[in-house]
Every structure is written in C-alpha cells, then in structure tokens.
Amino acid sequence: EDKIRYLSEEIKRLKKERRAVILSHVYQRPEVQEIADFVGDSLGLSQQAAKTDAEVIVFCGVHFMAESAAILSPDKIVLLPEIKAGCPMADMVTxxxxxxxxxxxxxxxxxxxxxxxxxxxxxxxxxxxxxxxxxxxxxxxxxxxxxxxxxxxxxxxxxxxxxxxxxxxxxxCNTHDKLFAEDVLAAREAHPNALVLVHPECRPEVIDLADAVASTTGMIRFARESDAREFIVCTETGILHQFRKQCPDKEFYLASDKLICPNMKATTLEKVHRALVTLEPRVTVPPEIxxxxxxxxxxxxxxx
Ligand code: 13P
Ligand code: SF4
Known part of the structure; x- marks a missing residue:
C-alpha cells in the first residue's frame, strides 16, 4: 500500500518533469490505470496517441499498441515499460x-x-x-x-x-477464446438477473448468449446507461476496476476466473517508474514500414 502510494506520487512528479502522457488500456492492473492520464479501449488509445502534444508517451498496454502510437506520433518518444508484453494473437499473422x-x-x-x-x-x-x-x-x-x-x-x-x-x-485471443458457453451459462445460473456483456473476441457460442456485444469502452458505456443493476462480464478481468469506478452502485461478475491476459498484467508501477527515469525501453518503427x-x-x- 505504502509502496503503491510512493511510486504513484513519484510517477506523477516525473511525468510532469518529462512532459509525458501515460496511456493505459482497461486490462491493466488497477494501480496502473490509476496513474494514467487516459484509460480506454484500443480505439480511444490510438486517438489519444494521435492527438497528444506531450513529448513522451508511456504506453501501459502491449507491444502493438505502443507501435501504433509510434506510427501516429513519430516525433515522440514512445515507452513500453515492459518491453516483453506482446499480444499472442498479433503474432499469429506474419x-x-x-x-x-x-x-x-x-x-x-x-x-x-x-x-x-x-x-x-x-x-x-x-x-x-x-x-x-x-x-x-x-x-x-x-x-x-x-x-x-x-x-x-x-x-x-x-x-x-x-x-x-x-x-x-x-x-x-488466448484469453477470450478460453471462455465457453458453459462458463457463461453457469454464471447466469448464479446471477439470473444479470445482463451478459461480451467482447467480440469471444467464441460465437459465447456471443450468442450476449445481451450486448461491444469493445471494452462500449461495455462500460452500456453498463452506465443500462437500467440493469447486475452484469456478467465476458472479457479480461482488468476492466472490473473501471466498471466499479464508473458504476459504483452496480454489480459486476467475471464470467470465469480464466479471463486474465498475462501480457496485460506484465506492466507494473515499478516498471512505469523506471521507464520515466531512464526513458527506456522505447518502441520505434522503421520509416518505410x-x-x-x-x-x-x-x-x-x-x-x-
Ligand atoms: P478493446 O479494448 O479495443 O476492446 O480491445 C480488446 C483487446 O483485447 C486489446 O488487446
Ligand atoms: Fe492480445 Fe491479451 Fe488483448 Fe487477448 S487480451 S487480444 S492476448 S492483448
């Protein structure tokens, strides 16, 4: 707790000194989301990366997201605090x-x-x-x-x-594809009044059980605007932090405890702090690409 508070303060101080902006995906650890200037889905994050006037972008997400930021803002320094955080799905096409x-x-x-x-x-x-x-x-x-x-x-x-x-x-996606219809049916039996929110990276059999199919930001918007009070969430666990923050009077249940993306969890406050101190590791894209x-x-x- 104390360590989180200390690191968060240091990160906020360094961020100003470095003229940096911190972007975080909603699948990041809660304490990482908390120090970000913007938390969102992949679309929102690329829009932010395209329009920011900061000198340094610290990307709390996975490699392809930082690459997109480097493509959209070539004259900025783009940092990926854990350089090994990749997306196994992105590696499935060469x-x-x-x-x-x-x-x-x-x-x-x-x-x-x-x-x-x-x-x-x-x-x-x-x-x-x-x-x-x-x-x-x-x-x-x-x-x-x-x-x-x-x-x-x-x-x-x-x-x-x-x-x-x-x-x-x-x-x-290794994370979403592991969720089966039987997991969602069991969650629905445990929470019969809940609506089912599904990310479209899930299997068709899971999508068929959805009350809403949406990106992560789309799901949060849906829950905020809905009259329902309970939701079964079929996407990565990190999103629960935003759901509970943005809809404190509603209940959210993860459809399965399998819904964890280890790559998204690889970024820690320590690594964000180190990245701001050293301005490494950087992600760059060769000009012709x-x-x-x-x-x-x-x-x-x-x-x-
Ligand atoms: P969105 O946040 O765009 O819905 O993306 C989900 C995802 O799996 C990102 O890696
Ligand atoms: Fe890739 Fe992880 Fe996103 Fe799945 S949840 S698409 S593995 S980054």
Whole structure:
C-alpha cells in the first residue's frame, strides 16, 4: 500500500518533469490505470496517441499498441515499460503468410485488427478495432473480397453483422477464446438477473448468449446507461476496476476466473517508474514500414 502510494506520487512528479502522457488500456492492473492520464479501449488509445502534444508517451498496454502510437506520433518518444508484453494473437499473422494469402484472393481488401504488428499493418489496407470493425467493413466496396486478420471470432462476428462473406484467418485471443458457453451459462445460473456483456473476441457460442456485444469502452458505456443493476462480464478481468469506478452502485461478475491476459498484467508501477527515469525501453518503427502502416491507421481514424 505504502509502496503503491510512493511510486504513484513519484510517477506523477516525473511525468510532469518529462512532459509525458501515460496511456493505459482497461486490462491493466488497477494501480496502473490509476496513474494514467487516459484509460480506454484500443480505439480511444490510438486517438489519444494521435492527438497528444506531450513529448513522451508511456504506453501501459502491449507491444502493438505502443507501435501504433509510434506510427501516429513519430516525433515522440514512445515507452513500453515492459518491453516483453506482446499480444499472442498479433503474432499469429506474419508478413510472409499474409502476402501468400493475398496472392490467393485477387482484388482482396485486407482489414487488419489493430492487434497486429506494424509490418502487418503496412501490408494491409485498413485497420479496425473491436469498436469500429462492423463500421469499417460496411464502408468497403461491395464488389471486392475482404480478408479479415487475425481474429477469426471477431471476423465471424463482423460477417454476421454486415451480412458479407469475409475471408477469415485462423487467429484467436488466448484469453477470450478460453471462455465457453458453459462458463457463461453457469454464471447466469448464479446471477439470473444479470445482463451478459461480451467482447467480440469471444467464441460465437459465447456471443450468442450476449445481451450486448461491444469493445471494452462500449461495455462500460452500456453498463452506465443500462437500467440493469447486475452484469456478467465476458472479457479480461482488468476492466472490473473501471466498471466499479464508473458504476459504483452496480454489480459486476467475471464470467470465469480464466479471463486474465498475462501480457496485460506484465506492466507494473515499478516498471512505469523506471521507464520515466531512464526513458527506456522505447518502441520505434522503421520509416518505410511506418509510412505504409500509417495509411491503414489513418483510413480507420477517418471512418470512425
Ligand atoms: P478493446 O479494448 O479495443 O476492446 O480491445 C480488446 C483487446 O483485447 C486489446 O488487446
Ligand atoms: Fe492480445 Fe487477448 Fe491479451 Fe488483448 S487480451 S492483448 S487480444 S492476448
């Protein structure tokens, strides 16, 4: 407790000294979310990274998020306090494999989930997040084939929502894909009055049980605006901190205690503090990749 308080104060002091902004995903540890200037979903975080006038961006999230910040704000120092914090789903698509697949589908438009490396974004046409995937795909010309990478569950959900046939990739989130319909049914039996909030990285069988399917920020908005008092949450446990903070009079139950992303938990206050002291570890993107990846991200931000 004392250590958390001391580190939080030091981080706030250093943040000013370094002219830094701290961005945190909602899956981060509660004490990390608390020292952030902005807490949000992947879309909100890239919008913040694009518009901040800070000199240093400290990204409390995973590698692809810091890369997106470096692409959108190339003249800023982007720090990822735990440099090994990656996203296993992002690693399920490589540039080589994507090039092969593109050759098989003439005229294809590649829609890449932001959970991809900068190099894969550079090989894609437009990015999306879970908050705008349906909107982005709907905005594409109907006479062109669409390949959605790398999340198969989200791609399938978008196909259902848009009524379009979409070419899919065999990628998945280790954390969300472990949640099964039986977990949600058991939670619903324990809490019969609760509404079920589902992230679209979950399996179709889980999505079928949802009262609302949304990005993390979308779920929080839904809970705030809903008349319901109890919710079963089908996404990573870190979000509970924001739910309880923003809806203190409502109850939130995690659908399963399996819903933990170890990579999102790898960033600690100690590491944030060290990053602000040393201005390391930095995430950079080579200019030739950056330029192309920026186009995919900018197309997304223009549609959103
Ligand atoms: P959102 O916060 O955009 O819903 O993303 C979820 C996620 O898994 C990020 O890694
Ligand atoms: Fe990747 Fe899933 Fe972790 Fe998000 S929650 S960083 S998609 S592994």
């Amino acid at each position: 540039v080589e494999a994507l090039r092969e697949r593109k050759k098989e589908i003439p005229g294809v438009i590649v829609v890449c989930y932001v959970n991809t490396s900068a190099a894969v974004k550079a090989e894609s046409d437009v990015c999306c997040t879970s908050a705008n995937a349906v909107k982005i795909v709907s905005s594409l010309p109907e006479d062109r084939p669409v390949l959605f990478i790398p999340d198969e569950n989200l791609g399938q959900y978008v196909a259902r929502q848009t009524g379009r046939k979409i070419h899919l990739w065999e990628g998945y 950056r330029e192309k990846a920026l186009r995919s991200l900018e197309r997304m931000l223009a549609v959103t």
